[in-house]
Amino acid sequence: MQRSIGRSNDVTLSTIWERLDAQAGRVATRPLTALFEDRGRAAAFSVRFAGQSAAAAATDAEEMLFDFSKTNIDEETLELLIELAIAAGVQARRDAMFAGRRINETEGRAVLHSALRNPEGKVALDGRDVMPGLRETLLRMRGFAREIRGGGICGQGGPIADVVNIGIGGSDLGPAMACLALAPYHDGPRCHFISNVDGADAADTLRGLDPETTLVIVASKTFTTIETMTNAETVRGWMAARVSEPGAQFVALSSALEKTADFGIAPERVFGFEDWVGGRYSVWGPIGLSLMIAIGPERFDEFLAGGAAMDAHFRSAPLRANLPVLLALVGIWHAQVQGHATRAVLPYDQRLARLPAYLQQLEMESNGKSVTMSGQAVSRPTGPVVWGEPGTNGQHAFYQLIHQGTQIVPCEFLVAARGHEPELARHHRLLLANVLAQSKALMEGRGIKAARAIAAKAGFQGDELERQARHRVFPGNRPSTTLIYPQLTPRMLGQIVALYEHRVFTEGVILGINSFDQWGVELGKELANSLEPLLAGGARHETLDGSTAQLLDFIAAAG
Numbered sequence: 376m377q378r379s380i381g382r383s384n385d386v387t388l389s390t391i392w393e394r395l396d397a398q399a400g401r402v403a404t405r406p407l408t409a410l411f412e413d414r415g416r417a418a419a420f421s422v423r424f425a426g427q428s429a430a431a432a433a434t435d436a437e438e439m440l441f442d443f444s445k446t447n448i449d450e451e452t453l454e455l456l457i458e459l460a461i462a463a464g465v466q467a468r469r470d471a472m473f474a475g476r477r478i479n480e481t482e483g484r485a486v487l488h489s490a491l492r493n494p495e496g497k498v499a500l501d502g503r504d505v506m507p508g509l510r511e512t513l514l515r516m517r518g519f520a521r522e523i524r525g526g527g528i529c530g531q532g533g534p535i536a537d538v539v540n541i542g543i544g545g546s547d548l549g550p551a552m553a554c555l556a557l558a559p560y561h562d563g564p565r566c567h568f569i570s571n572v573d574g575a576d577a578a579d580t581l582r583g584l585d586p587e588t589t590l591v592i593v594a595s596k597t598f599t600t601i602e603t604m605t606n607a608e609t610v611r612g613w614m615a616a617r618v619s620e621p622g623a624q625f626v627a628l629s630s631a632l633e634k635t636a637d638f639g640i641a642p643e644r645v646f647g648f649e650d651w652v653g654g655r656y657s658v659w660g661p662i663g664l665s666l667m668i669a670i671g672p673e674r675f676d677e678f679l680a681g682g683a684a685m686d687a688h689f690r691s692a693p694l695r696a697n698l699p700v701l702l703a704l705v706g707i708w709h710a711q712v713q714g715h716a717t718r719a720v721l722p723y724d725q726r727l728a729r730l731p732a733y734l735q736q737l738e739m740e741s742n743g744k745s746v747t748m749s750g751q752a753v754s755r756p757t758g759p760v761v762w763g764e765p766g767t768n769g770q771h772a773f774y775q776l777i778h779q780g781t782q783i784v785p786c787e788f789l790v791a792a793r794g795h796e797p798e799l800a801r802h803h804r805l806l807l808a809n810v811l812a813q814s815k816a817l818m819e820g821r822g823i824k825a826a827r828a829i830a831a832k833a834g835f836q837g838d839e840l841e842r843q844a845r846h847r848v849f850p851g852n853r854p855s856t857t858l859i860y861p862q863l864t865p866r867m868l869g870q871i872v873a874l875y876e877h878r879v880f881t882e883g884v885i886l887g888i889n890s891f892d893q894w895g896v897e898l899g900k901e902l903a904n905s906l907e908p909l910l911a912g913g914a915r916h917e918t919l920d921g922s923t924a925q926l927l928d929f930i931a932a933a934g
């Protein structure tokens with residue numbers, strides 16, 4: 376059986392996992408609060424990352440702080456986790472990825488999205504320098520974005536006022552998440568996103584837009600995705616009803632140049648990328664065009680620079696001070712050692728409202744696997760369910776379960792020390808007070824004594840006091856991490872996104888799986904293709920299962 380690049384033998388790995396299991400047993404009942412008797416704990420179980428270039432350092436401090444001290448990881452646990460990362464070959468595989476080796480072994484592809492954010496870097500794939508092509512596309516994107524923003528390229532009715540990005544999965548979530556995140560930097564046309572094949576998405580998005588001043592971006596790496604192609608045809612029809620040359624207001628972001636030509640998009644309006652950029656890692660290149668048009672090429676460069684700074688850190692920092700590695704090890708400890716099946720991503724940053732959805736694809740499409748690279752069944756649970764909503768909204772919805780439910784949900788808080796609305800300073804103060812309160816409440820909880828005092832104060836007595844008090848107990852000892860940064864700038868967003876990418880990579884290497892394929896999305900696509908003709912009145916296949924047949928009958932009757 377072939378072994379993946381740099382990986383130690385399985386015996387070494389399973390011994391370390393066993394030692395981690397034993398460690399988990401040892402610390403299971405230890406209160407988190409007890410760990411803080413060590414006054415140096417907060418600093419020791421945190422890492423700071425100053426990703427700024429030397430030139431920017433004097434004016435633009437961009438240091439982020441990742442605090443994982445409110446978890447029950449101690450020095451011994453951390454040493455074991457680092458031993459695990461080393462034995463799994465994280466460093467060797469990381470270096471193989473950056474060197475352009477084909478580490479996506481089931482698809483025979485390299486994984487080089489990091490090259491997109493370092494256009495002046497050097498990367499060769501099978502001896503071929505990939506950078507000139509990448510730089511040429513980036514230059515064309517910049518030129519095009521400037522023309523659209525400056526009115527040099529217009530629609531039939533004048534300067535472009537609205538941009539509609541049609542794409543799904545990685546061809547939607549990245550730019551949609553980043554456009555919202557960087558709203559304070561928008562000084563270009565408004566951006567809209569259509570992804571769902573549900574016609575409601577196109578209908579609601581197009582309502583109120585003027586086809587004569589709208590630019591349409593069809594974003595699809597393969598240019599075959601049924602949702603995107605259906606939406607693209609619908610939007611072309613919408614435009615053709617008012618615009619004499621609709622093709623002139625269409626752009627394609629794709630690696631499938633023949634297919635974009637068949638769709639009628641001129642080659643100079645196609646921005647391509649190669650198969651070494653996976654869909655969920657593609658916001659850094661042409662798929663980010665809507666973002667570049669919204670915030671301008673210079674700000675987009677800052678976003679890239681943030682990602683590149685995180686790459687440099689990931690490649691060079693010792694594992695004990697390496698932010699993506701530590702974030703991954705915390706994830707492994709919670710999901711694979713302690714068995715917590717989900718993790719919540721909780722941005723106290725309204726403009727990161729789409730980050731949980733973005734991370735759902737990044738993490739769950741990457742690490743939701745059941746076989747190892749060599750095709751054997753995995754021996755540990757793989758990627759946890761990732762979910763979340765911005766704070767403080769979530770507090771008034773699902774935090775009840777996080778605080779008092781029977782499942783432990785490790786929480787990952789994100790927050791900016793400064794907002795973009797100095798005139799609304801109190802809002803931000805309240806936001807900060809809430810995020811600090813949540814991680815503290817999760818850790819400390821509230822014991823029965825304090826709960827009894829509260830019940831007594833509310834006027835309860837005797838048995839009723841005891842009953843009421845029990846409902847007011849918080850078990851505490853629930854783990855959380857906090858990623859805090861000065862402000863959500865383009866550069867900071869780049870750092871955050873690259874941080875999570877490398878976290879997913881590191882976890883995938885430790886689990887011995889391929890984080891870069893997504894075979895699990897194929898079966899549903901195939902079945903949808905075979906069911907569509909039945910919905911259009913085609914003959915029923917006799918072997919159709921009873922439930923699906925019943926649902927088809929219901930649809931026909933409602934028809």
Ligand code: F6P
Nearest residue numbers: 544545546595596597600654896
């Ligand atoms: O359904 C899975 C997937 O292939 C994702 O990985 C990808 O981001 C998305 O579909 C969209 O693919 P494309 O860009 O080829 O339309």
